[in-house]
Amino acid sequence: MGTPKRQANPVISSSLSEAAGQIVLDGLDAGFDIEDIAPDKGPKIRGEAKFSQENLDELVSLSNRGTPIPGQSLTRDTDNPYPWETPPEFTNPREALDDIVGSLMQPEAMKNIVSALAQGAAVADLGTAILYAKFNEGKINPDVMMMLAEPVMYTIMAIGEEANIKYNIEGNDLDELDEEDDQEEFDNRVNEFRNALTDIKKGATKNIEPSKINTKVVPESILAQVKEKGPEIKSLLSKGEE
Amino acid sequence: MGLFKKLKKAFKKVTGAVKKVVKKVVKGVKKVVKKISSSKILKALAIAAAVVVTGGAAIGAFTGGTAASGTFAGWMMNASQAVTGFTVGGVNVGAVMKPFASAGKMLGKAAAGVTDFTGLTTEASRTGSVQASTISGKPFGIESTATEGAVSSGTQLTTEQILAGETPASIARASQMPSAQAALNLPSTLPPSVPGATTVSGYQLNIPTTIPGPTGLSAGAGVTEQLAVNVPKSLGVTPKVTEAVKPGFFDTTAGKVTSFVGRTVGGAALTGMTQQYIAGDREQRGSMAGAAYEGESNLEGLKIFAAQKGVDTNDIYAHIMYGNSDPSTQYGNELYRQQTVTVGGVA
Numbered sequence: 001m002g003t004p005k006r007q008a009n010p011v012i013s014s015s016l017s018e019a020a021g022q023i024v025l026d027g028l029d030a031g032f033d034i035e036d037i038a039p040d041k042g043p044k045i046r047g048e049a050k051f052s053q054e055n056l057d058e059l060v061s062l063s064n065r066g067t068p069i070p071g072q073s074l075t076r077d078t079d080n081p082y083p084w085e086t087p088p089e090f091t092n093p094r095e096a097l098d099d100i101v102g103s104l105m106q107p108e109a110m111k112n113i114v115s116a117l118a119q120g121a122a123v124a125d126l127g128t129a130i131l132y133a134k135f136n137e138g139k140i141n142p143d144v145m146m147m148l149a150e151p152v153m154y155t156i157m158a159i160g161e162e163a164n165i166k167y168n169i170e171g172n173d174l175d176e177l178d179e180e181d182d183q184e185e186f187d188n189r190v191n192e193f194r195n196a197l198t199d200i201k202k203g204a205t206k207n208i209e210p211s212k213i214n215t216k217v218v219p220e221s222i223l224a225q226v227k228e229k230g231p232e233i234k235s236l237l238s239k240g241e242e
Numbered sequence: 243m244g245l246f247k248k249l250k251k252a253f254k255k256v257t258g259a260v261k262k263v264v265k266k267v268v269k270g271v272k273k274v275v276k277k278i279s280s281s282k283i284l285k286a287l288a289i290a291a292a293v294v295v296t297g298g299a300a301i302g303a304f305t306g307g308t309a310a311s312g313t314f315a316g317w318m319m320n321a322s323q324a325v326t327g328f329t330v331g332g333v334n335v336g337a338v339m340k341p342f343a344s345a346g347k348m349l350g351k352a353a354a355g356v357t358d359f360t361g362l363t364t365e366a367s368r369t370g371s372v373q374a375s376t377i378s379g380k381p382f383g384i385e386s387t388a389t390e391g392a393v394s395s396g397t398q399l400t401t402e403q404i405l406a407g408e409t410p411a412s413i414a415r416a417s418q419m420p421s422a423q424a425a426l427n428l429p430s431t432l433p434p435s436v437p438g439a440t441t442v443s444g445y446q447l448n449i450p451t452t453i454p455g456p457t458g459l460s461a462g463a464g465v466t467e468q469l470a471v472n473v474p475k476s477l478g479v480t481p482k483v484t485e486a487v488k489p490g491f492f493d494t495t496a497g498k499v500t501s502f503v504g505r506t507v508g509g510a511a512l513t514g515m516t517q518q519y520i521a522g523d524r525e526q527r528g529s530m531a532g533a534a535y536e537g538e539s540n541l542e543g544l545k546i547f548a549a550q551k552g553v554d555t556n557d558i559y560a561h562i563m564y565g566n567s568d569p570s571t572q573y574g575n576e577l578y579r580q581q582t583v584t585v586g587g588v589a
Contacts, residue, residue, distance in 0.1 A: 004317050007317075008317055008318055008566055010565070010566060011565035011566050012563050012564070012565035013563065013564055013565055014561065014562075014563055014564070015263060015564070016291050016294065016295065016564040017260070017263040017264050017266075017267045017287065017291070018263070018267060019290075019291070019294055019564040019565040019566075020267070020287045020288075020290040020291035020294060020564075021267035021270055021271050021287060021290075022565075023290045023293075023294070023318060023565075023566060024271055024283070024286045024287060024290050025271060025274055025275070027290075027314050027317065027318070028274075028275055030317070032314050032317070034275070034278055034282060034283075034286060036313070036314050037286040037289060037290070037314045038282055038283075038285035038286040038289055067244075068244070091559065092559050093559060093562045094559075094562060097295065097562075101295055101296050105296070124257035124258075124260070124261065127257065128253050128257060131253075132249070132253070135249075142245075142249055142252075143560070145249070145253070146252060146253065146256050147560075147562055149253065149256045149257055149260055150256075150260045150263075151291070151295040151564070153257065153260055154287075154288060154291035154292060154295060155291075155292055155295055155296070157284075157288040157291075157292075158288045158289055158291065158292030160288075161285045161288045161289060166281070169261050169264065170257055170258065170261045173261075177265070177268065177279075177280035177281050177284060178279070178280070178281060180280060181279055181280050181281075
């Protein structure tokens with residue numbers, strides 16, 4: 001285990017991803033090993049999404065239920081508004097984040113998240129569902145909902161990592177990063193090969209000069225025959241007579 | 243297009259952008275730290291981000307306690323020391339840069355809850371009970387069959403068990419208490435004497451030897467309230483308070499605010515303001531650590547920070563920041579709302 005040589009540098013960023021990236025780099029620079037930061041827990045559970053006709057049918061039936069009539073929302077009793085039509089409980093994103101992440105960290109919620117991730121649900125979909133539910137409950141407004149997408153997604157990812165699940169981030173992209181790694185490695189190998197080939201080529205042709213070619217390697221009698229029979233000489237690979 | 247469709251579309255864009263940023267950062271880190279797989283970097287990012295978002299509570303929760311100082315999470319959290327005292331133009335900006343200040347509210351419930359998930363600690367340890375290794379007796383007629391060793395070392399769940407939605411607590415409960423009543427940990431009979439050391443699920447509950455009188459019993463009162471009335475009655479003890487039931491301190495608005503503040507800023511506030519309010523001392527509001535009023539000057543750091551970042555302080559909520567020295571954790575801190583706390587009209 002690596003021991004830190006210094007204290008952490010202050011990191012502030014408007015993007016959580018960037019802040020996390022800087023902190024990880026800072027940690028590695030300070031002397032931590034990647035295993036200290038992200039310890040290996042053995043083979044991961046593959047959260048692969050499986051096609052289910054039943055689920056698809058359910059989705060189709062839901063989407064076929066029709067949509068509200070234009071202006072329908074204006075016909076509602078104003079004394080009984082929907083929760084999202086009332087002032088939100090949290091206007092400060094920090095407080096909203098505390099509340100949401102606090103509720104995600106509850107055992108029951110975590111079990112559901114772990115189960116969903118293991119069954120192939122994407123982090124983005126889960127995050128959307130959670131935040132959308134909070135909006136529906138009147139806890140947050142749409143602006144805060146958008147602002148909290150990234151931290152909530154990261155929290156879900158951390159839960160997935162803790163449960164040792166290989167999860168989808170968006171859609172079915174389980175192996176996307178690995179595939180990119182493989183592609184990158186393949187490209188690197190091809191580049192290495194090309195470089196090596198170029199080096200060999202350069203090395204081999206470097207000392208060759210046409211004026212220095214020894215023409216006496218081929219006996220003069222054979223050269224004379226070649227000159228004499230020139231056009232008649234057929235290549236070994238030429239088409240034979242029919 | 244309706245509101246919800248717009249929201250859905252916008253959210254799709256946001257999540258897509260988040261994924262792009264994640265991948266970009268993974269690639270950025272990979273360029274610096276070579277020979278590490280992207281998934282490993284993603285894991286490191288997720289962990290670091292979780293620490294930032296939850297103020298360390300997530301790691302504490304995952305690992306069953308607070309992050310140790312030698313660990314990466316502990317090292318991150320110690321960043322506060324590096325920035326405290328940081329001044330800009332003579333103003334102590336570091337004073338407001340209290341990283342992970344948002345953790346306070348979550349730490350209690352999060353750490354308690356999630357440790358059940360990892361099985362490293364149990365809820366009992368959070369509630370202040372100690373293991374029953376030295377305590378005998380079986381009050382309430384319930385005897386635990388949980389082995390102390392299994393509990394103390396932490397029941398490690400298998401993947402199948404986690405996916406089945408089981409927790410160490412649920413497994414222990416299922417194996418120990420077959421009846422529905424037992425599963426709820428409810429006593430079937432009242433004890434013949436004042437309970438001392440009580441053992442439930444291998445843990446000793448520190449039940450007080452002096453039983454408080456009924457303070458909030460109402461129709462449909464819970465088990466706790468009923469016990470508070472019935473136990474003294476069965477023991478022949480006269481409750482200290484017998485007059486008409488009054489709402490407790492924590493039922494009042496001020497009490498709720500106080501409780502919220504307590505939960506937000508942690509133990510310091512509880513030992514300070516809350517205890518003094520409960521004790522009836524209205525003159526002293528509590529110690530500076532948690533509950534005292536913060537003056538305008540303490541907000542200057544935030545203003546300077548906002549100015550440096552080109553952020554309008556009136557619109558500061560729209561500029562949420564992240565990091566181990568993030569002053570935006572203070573945007574809505576209860577420390578700045580202390581004047582709202584009133585008890586009996588005394589502000």
